[in-house]
Amino acid sequence: MKTFIRKISKTVEQKNLNQNIIDKIDNMPLITENIPYEYKYDENEIKLVPSIDLCNDFVERFEKFIQSNCNTILIADYDNTFTKRFNGDEENFNSFTVIEQISKKFSESQKKNHKKYYIYEHIMVEEEAREKLKEWYGKTFINFVETKIKKEDFKNLVKKAMIEKQKVWFRNGTMKLFDNLLEKKIPLILISCGIKDVLEEELKIFLGEEKYNKLINEKLLFIIGNEVLYDNEDGSSIGFKIPYIYTCNKTDFLKKIFDKLRNGKKVRVLMFGDNYYDIDLIESINDDIEQLLGVALDNKGKVNFIPKYQACILGDGDFRFLNFILSMINN
Numbered sequence: 001m002k003t004f005i006r007k008i009s010k011t012v013e014q015k016n017l018n019q020n021i022i023d024k025i026d027n028m029p030l031i032t033e034n035i036p037y038e039y040k041y042d043e044n045e046i047k048l049v050p051s052i053d054l055c056n057d058f059v060e061r062f063e064k065f066i067q068s069n070c071n072t073i074l075i076a077d078y079d080n081t082f083t084k085r086f087n088g089d090e091e092n093f094n095s096f097t098v099i100e101q102i103s104k105k106f107s108e109s110q111k112k113n114h115k116k117y118y119i120y121e122h123i124m125v126e127e128e129a130r131e132k133l134k135e136w137y138g139k140t141f142i143n144f145v146e147t148k149i150k151k152e153d154f155k156n157l158v159k160k161a162m163i164e165k166q167k168v169w170f171r172n173g174t175m176k177l178f179d180n181l182l183e184k185k186i187p188l189i190l191i192s193c194g195i196k197d198v199l200e201e202e203l204k205i206f207l208g209e210e211k212y213n214k215l216i217n218e219k220l221l222f223i224i225g226n227e228v229l230y231d232n233e234d235g236s237s238i239g240f241k242i243p244y245i246y247t248c249n250k251t252d253f254l255k256k257i258f259d260k261l262r263n264g265k266k267v268r269v270l271m272f273g274d275n276y277y278d279i280d281l282i283e284s285i286n287d288d289i290e291q292l293l294g295v296a297l298d299n300k301g302k303v304n305f306i307p308k309y310q311a312c313i314l315g316d317g318d319f320r321f322l323n324f325i326l327s328m329i330n331n
């Protein structure tokens with residue numbers, strides 16, 4: 001690992017970047033897991049090979065990012081980004097599988113659809129994949145409404161999933177990340193195709209109501225997710241607010257909050273997500289970003305996120321790298 005860090009420093013030196021930056025790069029936590037790799041494909045597996053060219057790009061982008069005088073906004077996905085995808089060999093719940101606890105029928109149809117459509121979440125045949133993902137989410141919402149779940153059910157379902165079954169795990173460093181936001185007054189926009197009620201309940205349990213409310217009240221946490229509509233009489237779910245959010249249209253929902261936060265000025269954005277398409281959510285706000293750093297969370301080591309993203313946290317890893325970046329910037 002040390003040889004590799006020296007190698008990066010050397011290429012940084014050659015580009016006459018200042019010593020301060022070289023020191024910072026040298027001290028990055030988990031550097032071998034966070035710098036860009038080239039992905040080499042052979043018959044059965046994908047190998048990750050460090051790429052000096054990509055490192056150079058990353059170092060340049062990183063330097064500009066931390067030296068920028070703009071205010072910072074964090075934009076992130078939620079499922080499998082804030083939460084870990086795996087616990088050992090077992091897959092954790094996401095904000096849809098939490099609901100599966102209430103209905104066997106919903107669970108079975110979800111599993112069937114997952115098998116059919118999951119491949120499109122990380123596929124590069126863009127147009128076909130986008131259509132298939134839209135179809136998948138549409139089916140999920142129809143099945144969801146059939147559960148007739150009520151708003152008050154979410155609290156118990158989430159509690160059961162998180163506390164009793166221990167099936168929702170936030171990545172190590174998540175609490176520190178929220179503490180950093182509070183301390184530095186950096187806002188986070190969480191944008192998810194999941195169900196907003198589930199996200200809110202999970203975050204309330206994880207952070208504690210006091211810290212959660214503080215983040216909301218101080219306008220440091222904004223949650224955008226699919227909103228369930230309930231029947232006025234019996235309180236059961238009858239549908240979703242249209243248009244629903246799915247993997248490929250997140251950008252449409254972001255601009256309003258983003259514009260309010262940036263207040264007419266350009267900003268620097270730290271964006272992170274576990275899906276190949278997540279970074280497309282900056283499409284609608286691209287012109288208002290001065291510096292962008294996109295960090296992918298690679299949960300399974302099967303996707304080539306680079307160069308769509310500038311860095312990649314491998315192995316369903318933790319938030320040390322993101323906290324490291326936050327420790328170097330001020331708002």
Ligand SMILES: [Mg+2]
Pocket residue numbers: 077078079080081273274275
């Ligand atoms: Mg995700």
